[in-house]
Amino acid sequence: MDFELNDDQRLFQRTLREFVEKDIVPVASEWERSGRYPAEIVERFRQMGLFGMTVPEEYGGLALDRVSFALVFEEIARGWMGVAGILGSHSLATWMIARHGTAEQRDHYLPDLATGARRTGIALTEPGAGTDLQGIRTRAVRDGDEYVIDGTKTWITNARHADPLPVLVKTSEETPAHRGMSVLLVDASSEGLTIGRDLPKLGYKGTETCEVVLTGVRVPVSRLLGGEEGRGMQQVLSALELGRINIAARAVGVAQCAFEAALGYSRQRQAFGQPIADFQAVQLKLADMATEIQAARLMTYWAAVRSEAGAVASEAAMAKYFASEVALKTTMEAMRIHGGYGYSQEFVVERLYRDAPLMAIGEGTNDVQRLVIARALIQGTATLGW
Numbered sequence: 001m002d003f004e005l006n007d008d009q010r011l012f013q014r015t016l017r018e019f020v021e022k023d024i025v026p027v028a029s030e031w032e033r034s035g036r037y038p039a040e041i042v043e044r045f046r047q048m049g050l051f052g053m054t055v056p057e058e059y060g061g062l063a064l065d066r067v068s069f070a071l072v073f074e075e076i077a078r079g080w081m082g083v084a085g086i087l088g089s090h091s092l093a094t095w096m097i098a099r100h101g102t103a104e105q106r107d108h109y110l111p112d113l114a115t116g117a118r119r120t121g122i123a124l125t126e127p128g129a130g131t132d133l134q135g136i137r138t139r140a141v142r143d144g145d146e147y148v149i150d151g152t153k154t155w156i157t158n159a160r161h162a163d164p165l166p167v168l169v170k171t172s173e174e175t176p177a178h179r180g181m182s183v184l185l186v187d188a189s190s191e192g193l194t195i196g197r198d199l200p201k202l203g204y205k206g207t208e209t210c211e212v213v214l215t216g217v218r219v220p221v222s223r224l225l226g227g228e229e230g231r232g233m234q235q236v237l238s239a240l241e242l243g244r245i246n247i248a249a250r251a252v253g254v255a256q257c258a259f260e261a262a263l264g265y266s267r268q269r270q271a272f273g274q275p276i277a278d279f280q281a282v283q284l285k286l287a288d289m290a291t292e293i294q295a296a297r298l299m300t301y302w303a304a305v306r307s308e309a310g311a312v313a314s315e316a317a318m319a320k321y322f323a324s325e326v327a328l329k330t331t332m333e334a335m336r337i338h339g340g341y342g343y344s345q346e347f348v349v350e351r352l353y354r355d356a357p358l359m360a361i362g363e364g365t366n367d368v369q370r371l372v373i374a375r376a377l378i379q380g381t382a383t384l385g386w
């Protein structure tokens, strides 16, 4: 068993860390407060090829191994979790197109998605259905060589920049409902596609999250992902497994940043004539934070490595669940160690505290992850240990 990053992964991690220190950390707090779109950071993502991280090399992508994929999200989230979101649903959707798309769909979309000339996201959630995706109401009705889509999606990250936007729809009323679900790749220029308001958010700023309304949107039949109706739910669930590794890695990055801020502050802040790091109560917090972050990191890399070999429903769910709970706890503890200053917008822990909860919600809430884990254990498709 080897717990080390290989030489390529270590070099990649160093490159990412230098980029984040130079181009993200100095601007993150100011840009997130002002609501400014981080166009310069997006341009750097492009230059580094990061939009192609899940795209096969034959289409111009980086085709990163899964640990390197996790490193991207960990390192960027250590600087600013919000901008990691720009790459999050993009990488999930590009993987889905590469894995499930027809040859024509791959040829048409992947080269531009790999360079970032085109960007994407994923539209699953609706006002009345999030966890219960089989309850979506968006319909696509076949009309000759086209589908006509009507429905409303909400909480769609990257919506304003997505072209195409993969949209989960019902193409039939079959039961069970998942058999009637499909994914359609909707081009941004489609008539009847409206990207609505940006939803006001607690954190996760830097990337837009919008309502999307589809009114009589016509897409050619050739834009049905994989060319076969009824595969949508399965396509989306397989992509969400990868998405959970990305969320777990982001959670590790946020928690690491909170820990570093707390450690630095505790060494420097004086109380009763000594650094607060000398107080055992503070030391216990630091030890708990460090131990839990390291456990979350190991689980994330473990799920990443396992995912190279195929489906990892329970591993990805465990990593996402555990790491996001660690991020929630760690950001709170870091705030406590900062005392009153932790509540100030002038210290980074305030932003981390607002960013952390999303990881407990996105890519399936943590209660849903626990159900996924329990189901796999009960059905015998997952076992513990080696």
Ligand SMILES: Cc1cc2nc3c(=O)[nH]c(=O)nc-3n(C[C@H](O)[C@H](O)[C@H](O)COP(=O)(O)OP(=O)(O)OC[C@H]3O[C@@H](n4cnc5c(N)ncnc54)[C@H](O)[C@@H]3O)c2cc1C
Pocket (backbone or CB within 6 Å): 089, 121, 122, 123, 124, 125, 128, 129, 130, 131, 132, 154, 155, 156, 157, 158, 201, 204, 209, 358, 361, 362, 363, 364, 365, 366, 367, 368, 371
């Ligand atoms: C900032 C942000 C960005 C997002 N980006 C995207 C995006 O790009 N694309 C996209 O499609 N979606 C996106 N989402 C939506 C996100 O995936 C959903 O919010 C999430 O899946 C939960 O769905 P919901 O909000 O409808 O909650 P609900 O499904 O209504 O859940 C509410 C509560 O009920 C619980 N619950 C529901 N069903 C069960 C059950 N069977 N058993 C136990 N408990 C249950 C949940 O755990 C939760 O606690 C985003 C959300 C946010 C906040």
